[in-house]
Amino acid sequence: MRLSIVTSNPGKVAEYQRSFEGYGIEAVHLREPYDEVQSSDLGEVVRKGIGELRSRGLSDFIIDDSGLFIDRLKGFPGVWSAYVQKTIGNDGVLKLMQGAGDRGAEFRCCIGCCIGGRDIVVTGVCRGSILEGGRGAGGFGYDPIFSHDGRRSFAEIPLDEKNGVSHRGVAVRMLIEEMRDLL
Ligand code: IMP
Numbered sequence: 001m002r003l004s005i006v007t008s009n010p011g012k013v014a015e016y017q018r019s020f021e022g023y024g025i026e027a028v029h030l031r032e033p034y035d036e037v038q039s040s041d042l043g044e045v046v047r048k049g050i051g052e053l054r055s056r057g058l059s060d061f062i063i064d065d066s067g068l069f070i071d072r073l074k075g076f077p078g079v080w081s082a083y084v085q086k087t088i089g090n091d092g093v094l095k096l097m098q099g100a101g102d103r104g105a106e107f108r109c110c111i112g113c114c115i116g117g118r119d120i121v122v123t124g125v126c127r128g129s130i131l132e133g134g135r136g137a138g139g140f141g142y143d144p145i146f147s148h149d150g151r152r153s154f155a156e157i158p159l160d161e162k163n164g165v166s167h168r169g170v171a172v173r174m175l176i177e178e179m180r181d182l183l
Helices: 010-022 042-055 078-086 089-098 161-165 167-178
Strands: 002-005 024-029 061-070 104-115 116-132
Touching: 002 010, 002 078, 002 089, 010 024, 010 061, 010 089, 010 161, 024 042, 024 061, 042 104, 061 078, 061 089, 089 167, 161 167
Parallel strands: 002 024, 002 061
Antiparallel strands: 061 104, 104 116
């Protein structure tokens, strides 16, 4: 089976390709822009995105809307994660968190999959914390400042380990469960 990963982010594609290995799913990168509606709900963004891409004749694809939700900042940057990453970046987020005692945070990943005429939407969550400083050269986005174990950042651990615990890895396993009859 072949699934297009519709995103502008090659880091996400690498994670999907590795996660789908072993399930007989070939994940191919497709750069096809779609409107990411402004919503406080990742699921709504994904459902609208699926509808738009399907109406253009696309099928057998995945879209992924993710975000970092920081407890102390009442869930910020959350659905604004892409904008915040592009503007103030990890250094800006670390500044907002300077001196904060509560450093709890979670990544959420909502996957929308259009496969065999069916829509599947699943959300994976990974709890962790915001480190005091950025660490590591791997991964992408907020990976250098987020840790799932309180010691190493997502940018310091191998891709397979990130997939084993991450919001995206959790969501992929939920998706595979939903797709069992097609595999
Ligand atoms: P989007 O899903 O592409 O809109 O992602 C929103 C923001 O969160 C972007 O700046 C991404 O780089 C970042 N992001 C999404 N997933 C991850 C991840 O797994 N690790 C680190 N940053 C992520």
